[in-house]
Amino acid sequence: MWTYGPGALIDLPNLSVVTLGIDRWEKERCTPIEEARLLSAVRRVLGAQVDSLRMPPFRVSENMGKRTAEDYIGVPVRPFPRWLRCVKCGLLSEYDIGLFKLKESYHRPESTRFVHKDCKGSRGDQPARDADAVPARFLVACRNGHLDDFPWHYFVHRGTSDCKGTLRFFESGASLQTENLWIKCDGCGAARNMAHAFGRLGQENLPACRGRHAHLDTYDEKCEEDARAVL
Template sequence: MRSNSARRGSSRFAKKVGEIRPTQLLHSSGVGALIDLPNLSVMVMGLDEWDLTHSTVLTEQRLLAQVKRRLGDQVEQLLMPPAVQEGNGFGNDALGYENLVGVPCSPFPRWMVCPVCKTLAPLSSGLFNLDPKPFAPERSRFVHTNCRAKKPPAVLPVRFMVACEAGHLDDFPWVDFVHRGEKCERPQLRLEEFGVSGEAADVQVKCTNCGSSRRMSAAFGEQALYRGAALAQVLCVAGAALLLGEGRRPVPP
C-alpha cells in the first residue's frame, strides 16, 4: 500500500506505508475501508485514484461472465491490484520506482494528537510530518517535529469520528465542537485525558487561544447534535455524507 498526498497521476509525494494481501482488498479492506497499520490509520482510495499501469489482467472468462451477469456488459475486463511483478528488471530497490507502485490510501482520521504535548491538529496544519521507512514500510509514521520532547514523538490518530447511518465517515468537527459554534480567530487545540478509564467523560478538548473547553461526553447521546449548535446534523443525501453543510469525498490531505 502507498500513502499518496497528491491526485492520481502524480507520485511525487507517494510513500509505501505497509502491505496487505490481495484477498483482503476483496473482502474486509476494499475501497473506503479503514486499515489499522502499526503506526497509521488509512482509508483505501476510490478506484478512480488507482494507477492501473501495473495491474495484471485476470484471464478467467467464467468469472468475468459471472460479473457481467451481475453488473452488466459494460464490464470489459478484470484486473489484479497494481503491483510490481518479480523479474521485471526493477529489482528490490526500496528507494526506487517499485516503492511507488501499490494501492493508494489516505490517512484517516486526518486529525492527529501528540502523546507528549497533547497538541490536536489536522495533517493539513503542517505540524506533523510523515517519517517514511523505505526498508520497513510498516514502521512509517507521522511525527510532531516541533514538540518539546527531545526526539520528535510519533503522533496518534484521534479515536473520534462521525458517521451517518449508511456508514459514510468524516472527521469529527473539533473546532466547531469546542467553540460551540462560535468563531475563534486562531484556534489551537489540545486533547487532554483525565484518569485511565478512557471514557468520553474523561476526555477534554481545549482551545489554548481563547480558553474554550468541552468534554467529549457532550458529543454522545440523542441530544448531541443540538447542544449549542456545535455539532450540525450529519446527513446523507444522494449517497454523500454531509457534515456541517459540506459534502466531501475521501481525498488525500
C-alpha cells in the first residue's frame, strides 16, 4: 500500500522492476480483509468505488522439490526500465529483443539476473563468456505522473533516425558525473554526452512526453508536460 505499490520501482539485487496495476493481480488469491471500519476509512479518502480490501497474493506453500502452480503466485512485476547495459562491453539494448538472457534461480530468486551471452569485452578481443547486464540508470518522467524508458535512440541520433545500429554506454572519466557518461551508436558513429539530457539542454534534446503508464500498459492521448531525465 505504500513504498512498493502499483507503479513503484523496486530495486532488487540484480534487477529493477515495476509493480503492475491491480488489474493484473490474481484477485481470487487475494484474501479479503473483513474490517468494516478500515474499509469505511479508506472510502472516505478514495471514494465509494472501493468495494473491498484484500491481502496481496502469496505463495500457498514453500515447496523445495518439484515446482507447483502455487510457487508462481505473488505480486506481478515486470523488468523496468526495459533497457539494460552490459557491464563488460557497454552494450545498451532492450531486454526483450534477444540480446540479453534472463537467468532464473528458483530456489534463490535474489540471484535471478540478466546476462549478455558470450560477451567478448569492450574491444571484442576477450574470451567469450556471460557478462552481467544491469538496468540502465536513466528514465524520463513528467509532472503528470508519467514514467517511461529513456529515449536512447532518439537522444544519440539527435532526433528520429532510420539507423539500426546497436548502442553502447561508456564512461570517459573516473567519476560517474553525467559529463563523463557517453552513448555511442555502432552503426553510424553518432555519440552524445549524457549531460545534454538534463536542465535546459534536456528540454531541447528530449522528445515530448508519451503519456506512458508503465505499470498499466497505457498511454494518455495527450500530455503537455515536458519529459525530464531522472535517475
